Amino acid sequence: MxxxxxxxxxxxxxxVKAVDGISFKVERGEVFGLLGPNGAGKSTTISMISxxxxxxxxxxxxxxxxxxDNPSAIQQKLGVVPxxxxxxxxxxxxxxxxxxxxxxxxxxxxxxxxxxEVSEIIGIKDRLKDKIEKYSGGMKRRINIGAALLHNPExxxxxxxxxxxxxxxxxxxxxxxxxxxxxxxxxxxxxxYMEEVEYLCTRVSIMDKGNIIASGTQEELLEIVKGKKxxxxxxxxxxxxxxxxxxxxxxxxxxxxxxxxxxxxxxxxEDIFKDLIAKSSETENSILSIDIxxxxxxxxxxxxxxxxxxx
Amino acid sequence: MxxxxxxxxxxxKVEYYVFLVMTLMSLIFTFIFGATQNQDYTPTxxxxxxxxSDYSKKVFSELQDNNAFKYSISxxxxxxxxxxxxxxxxxxxxxxxxxxxIENNQKPVLGIIxxxxxxxxxxxxxxxxxxxxxxxxxxRIASITADFINQEKNIDHNKIFNEAYNKAVETWKYKKPxxxxxxxxxxGNGTGYDNLTHSIIGFALFFSMYTIVxxxxxxxxxxxYNTWNRILVSPISKNAILGGNLIxxxxxxxxxxxxxxxxxxxxxxxxxxxNLLGVIIVLxxxxxxxxxxxxxxxxxxxxxxxxxxxxxxxxxxxxxxGGCMWPLDIVENKIILALSNITPQKWAIEGIESIxxxxxxINGVIIPTLVLLGMGLLFFxxxxxxxxxx
Numbered sequence: 001m002x003x004x005x006x007x008x009x010x011x012x013x014x015x016v017k018a019v020d021g022i023s024f025k026v027e028r029g030e031v032f033g034l035l036g037p038n039g040a041g042k043s044t045t046i047s048m049i050s051x052x053x054x055x056x057x058x059x060x061x062x063x064x065x066x067x068x069d070n071p072s073a074i075q076q077k078l079g080v081v082p083x084x085x086x087x088x089x090x091x092x093x094x095x096x097x098x099x100x101x102x103x104x105x106x107x108x109x110x111x112x113x114x115x116x117e118v119s120e121i122i123g124i125k126d127r128l129k130d131k132i133e134k135y136s137g138g139m140k141r142r143i144n145i146g147a148a149l150l151h152n153p154e155x156x157x158x159x160x161x162x163x164x165x166x167x168x169x170x171x172x173x174x175x176x177x178x179x180x181x182x183x184x185x186x187x188x189x190x191x192x193y194m195e196e197v198e199y200l201c202t203r204v205s206i207m208d209k210g211n212i213i214a215s216g217t218q219e220e221l222l223e224i225v226k227g228k229k230x231x232x233x234x235x236x237x238x239x240x241x242x243x244x245x246x247x248x249x250x251x252x253x254x255x256x257x258x259x260x261x262x263x264x265x266x267x268x269x270e271d272i273f274k275d276l277i278a279k280s281s282e283t284e285n286s287i288l289s290i291d292i293x294x295x296x297x298x299x300x301x302x303x304x305x306x307x308x309x310x311x
Numbered sequence: 312m313x314x315x316x317x318x319x320x321x322x323x324k325v326e327y328y329v330f331l332v333m334t335l336m337s338l339i340f341t342f343i344f345g346a347t348q349n350q351d352y353t354p355t356x357x358x359x360x361x362x363x364s365d366y367s368k369k370v371f372s373e374l375q376d377n378n379a380f381k382y383s384i385s386x387x388x389x390x391x392x393x394x395x396x397x398x399x400x401x402x403x404x405x406x407x408x409x410x411x412x413i414e415n416n417q418k419p420v421l422g423i424i425x426x427x428x429x430x431x432x433x434x435x436x437x438x439x440x441x442x443x444x445x446x447x448x449x450x451r452i453a454s455i456t457a458d459f460i461n462q463e464k465n466i467d468h469n470k471i472f473n474e475a476y477n478k479a480v481e482t483w484k485y486k487k488p489x490x491x492x493x494x495x496x497x498x499g500n501g502t503g504y505d506n507l508t509h510s511i512i513g514f515a516l517f518f519s520m521y522t523i524v525x526x527x528x529x530x531x532x533x534x535x536y537n538t539w540n541r542i543l544v545s546p547i548s549k550n551a552i553l554g555g556n557l558i559x560x561x562x563x564x565x566x567x568x569x570x571x572x573x574x575x576x577x578x579x580x581x582x583x584x585x586n587l588l589g590v591i592i593v594l595x596x597x598x599x600x601x602x603x604x605x606x607x608x609x610x611x612x613x614x615x616x617x618x619x620x621x622x623x624x625x626x627x628x629x630x631x632x633g634g635c636m637w638p639l640d641i642v643e644n645k646i647i648l649a650l651s652n653i654t655p656q657k658w659a660i661e662g663i664e665s666i667x668x669x670x671x672x673i674n675g676v677i678i679p680t681l682v683l684l685g686m687g688l689l690f691f692x693x694x695x696x697x698x699x700x701x
Contacts, residue, residue: 050544075546086537088318090325099321102314103545147541 001064003028003186004049004155009058011044018044020210021058026155026188031181033201034190035297037309040207042190043083046159049188050080062155076104079153083160085140086147089133093124093143096132097150104151114150121179122146123172138169145173149180156180157188162196174199194298194309206301213304221300225265228253230299231272232291233262235280245279256308263308265299314547315555319529323563330522334567337518338574344514344636353378354400354431357385357393364410366450370421373442374403379434394424400431403439413450419443449479505668506638511581512663513635515571516656520601520626523564524618527605530556530698531615549699557602564598584666589676593662596683600655603690610697633657658682 002025011019019041026032034042047053049060051071060067062074087096094115101111119125122142132140145161158177162170177200181187191197197204198218205215214221235242238257246262247255254265266272273290280287293299301309323330358374360367374382380400385393390402404422412419421439425432453475461468530553533539542552572590575581583590608625612618630636632647633656642648651657662679665671 047540052540052544072546075544078544080541080544082537082541084537086541088322088536088538091321095321095325099314099318100541100545102317103542103547105546 002026003063004188005061005064006045006049007059007061009045009048009060010056011041011048011053012056017210019048019055022205022207022210022212023058024205024212024215026186027203028186029181029184030202031177031187031189031200033197033204034188034207035192035194035197035201035204035301035309036190036207037192037301037307039209040192041210042192042207043159044210045207046080046157046188046190050078050157051075074155076151077154079148079151079156081145081148081156081158081161083163085144087132087140087144090131092129092131093119093135094128096143097128097146100147101150106151111150114152118146118149121149121176123176136166136169138165138172141165141169141173145176153185155186155188159190160192161189162191162193192309194296194301198297204297206297206304208301208305214300218297221297222295225295225299225303228265228267228295228299228303229272230293230295230302231264231266232289232293233264233276234260234288234291235262236286236288238262239283239285242280242283242285245283246276249275249279254302254306256302256306258308263302265295265303312547312551312555312558315542315552316559319555319559322529323559330563330567333518333522333525334570337515337522337567337571338578340518341511341514341571341575342578344510353381355398356380356382356435357390357399357402358382359385359387359390359402359404361387361407362405362409366410366413366419366446367405369446370405370409370442373446374438377438377442379438380431391424394426397426401425401435403435413447419447449476452476452479507579508581508667509638509660509664511572511575511579512660512667513630513656515568515575516597516659517626517630517635519564519568519571519598520630520656521622522567523560523598523601524605524608524622524626526560526563527556527602528609528615528618528622529560530606530609531612531618534613535615553606553695553698557606560605561598561602564602565594568594568598582667583663584668584670586666586672589666589671589673590663592673592680593659593676593683596662596680596687597655597659600683600687600690603687603694604655606694606698607690608694610694629654630656634660653686655683655686658686 004026006025007023008021009019009023010017010021022041022045024032034045036042044053048055049067051067051074054068062077065073067074088099091099097115097118098111101114106114115128116125119128122145124139124142124146127135127139132143135143141161145158148156148158162173165173174196177187177189181200187200189197189200201218203215203217204221205212206221207213214224238260243255243257243262246252246264252264252266254263256263276290277287298309301307356374358371360371371382371384374380385402387404390399390404393399394402402424404424406420406422409419409421411417421443423432423435423439453472456475457468457471460466460471530539533542533552539552543549572581572583572594576583608621609618612621632651633639633654634642634651635656639648639651639657642651658679662676662683665675665679669675
């Protein structure tokens with residue numbers, strides 16, 4: 001029996017189909033990833049699992065009990081790290097942790113001990129007495145995570161927890177996630193950063209426009225683009241004419257433009273350099289760099305949607 | 312709910328200066344308004360006598376019998392300047408030809424120089440109208456009397472006229488045509504209406520409403536800090552969030568009203584009468600109503616800034632209607648009086664003053680309290696629906 005089971009979940013906001021009939025299972029002890037670009041429906045899915053929104057259709061079962069009509073069945077077992085910083089800026093880190101611990105039923109010595117333990121896990125023990133408004137972005141993110149850990153939840157949901165922070169804090173958060181998972185915590189991790197999901201998740205569902213377009217372990221997903229190459233090209237300038245000409249190369253499968261970069265997937269690598277140089281000289285564009293990458297989850301997304309994950 | 316109450320108290324402890332500033336400002340404003348309401352201020356009216364006749368002198372003499380204003384003679388240019396500089400409330404111009412007009416049975420015309428229409432100028436117009444009507448009447452009576460006697464006996468017409476005129480004036484002075492006798496029907500032993508007491512009660516209620524509404528408006532800050540959704544996914548229910556916030560806002564409001572009333576007692580000599588329990592009952596009902604009103608307003612808007620923009624409009628207008636700024640007894644407009652009944656302030660003031668000024672017992676606060684509780688429940692149920700539906 002899966003720890004969490006999502007069946008044909010739908011959520012509409014007026015005419016917008018934010019989530020349009022998705023299903024997946026989360027097994028006990030795994031780090032399950034929801035990968036997709038902004039607006040794919042990840043946060044809406046997370047909001048429904050965390051009982052904030054009710055779906056228009058479908059069901060979510062925690063240990064085989066529906067949480068749609070019985071949200072309290074999961075609330076105490078769930079730790080939610082929202083995408084935005086959800087803390088009281090005029091209170092100190094300690095006071096914030098104390099409140100969130102209290103909200104989940106912790107009292108007295110037990111609460112003090114957990115604040116101590118959690119502040120060590122998130123590496124913020126020295127700054128606990130400072131007000132949140134004086135914290136850096138990375139520290140706020142860490143305490144935002146800490147607030148969800150106090151009651152030692154069975155499932156930890158993390159919605160884009162590393163958005164807008166420095167690399168050092170980001171690495172600390174990613175290592176913390178792995179550490180928590182090693183101790184047995186089940187984690188649902190959403191991100192539009194492919195490398196984070198690759199680093200953390202055992203199984204991944206890729207979302208786009210409210211649907212799950214692929215699911216499985218990383219190996220299973222990479223099978224989709226087996227034998228294909230992902231090539232990142234940088235030109236001095238990118239014109240519509242250049243894109244049209246690259247698109248006209250018959251063995252190129254997807255072409256996606258992102259800022260000053262063209263990302264494409266192809267099955268054939270033998271003639272690619274020759275053909276690309278020819279096309280660029282036809283349009284008087286100069287190639288600045290060609291980067292051939294091993295297929296990854298971004299290549300899977302590009303292959304399935306024709307768009308880069310960052311779009 | 313306990314978590315929410317503890318959180319709000321914790322935040323209050325950290326942000327105590329907001330409560331302190333609000334209370335201090337309320338005290339200062341209550342003092343300013345209370346003190347000005349209690350002063351014996353008499354506006355000055357300048358009189359420009361361009362006619363310089365016996366009759367114009369009679370007008371001036373009649374004016375001086377009226378205590379509503381201080382009157383002094385002035386030149387036209389000087390009067391205009393002083394009115395413009397706000398050194399006089401208005402100036403009365405007795406135009407040339409006053410005596411001639413009266414003698415020729417024509418309507419006398421008097422002018423008023425003013426910079427704005429206000430209660431003083433309106434009162435002055437009424438006084439002038441009354442004085443001139445009375446004076447013209449007296450002159451007619453004296454003239455007819457002198458003419459009649461003059462026909463019968465050959466006596467000096469002017470002498471008879473002056474005697475008759477003075478007699479007519481005397482008659483108005485000492486033998487008023489109507490004598491009003493009044494009996495106050497009160498059950499208690501109150502001191503009666505007192506302007507300072509009314510001002511302190513009115514302004515204390517008015518200013519405390521801001522604290523209460525902004526205290527419950529903290530719910531909107533929960534949304535700004537994104538903590539609202541985070542609490543909603545915790546085991547704390549929506550009802551507990553609202554309940555906790557309502558309880559703390561109620562306590563904050565009640566403590567502030569209490570401080571303002573106690574300060575009123577010791578700083579301005581506010582006398583709340585002998586039935587303190589009755590006053591407390593009305594205050595509890597009032598604070599509950601305003602807390603619920605704050606919840607309702609918080610449900611109407613999306614952000615704390617919107618609440619900050621809406622609150623002064625609602626609170627000031629309802630406080631004016633409800634009699635916080637002036638006693639409703641001086642209001643004659645029936646529409647305004649009818650509208651005052653739908654403001655919580657009117658009922659709170661009525662309940663508290665029935666004890667403080669008119670010495671009534673608990674019976675005097677039953678209806679105001681019930682009306683306040685009714686309003687509070689209406690605001691509460693609508694407010695809960697609005698806040699929950701978001």
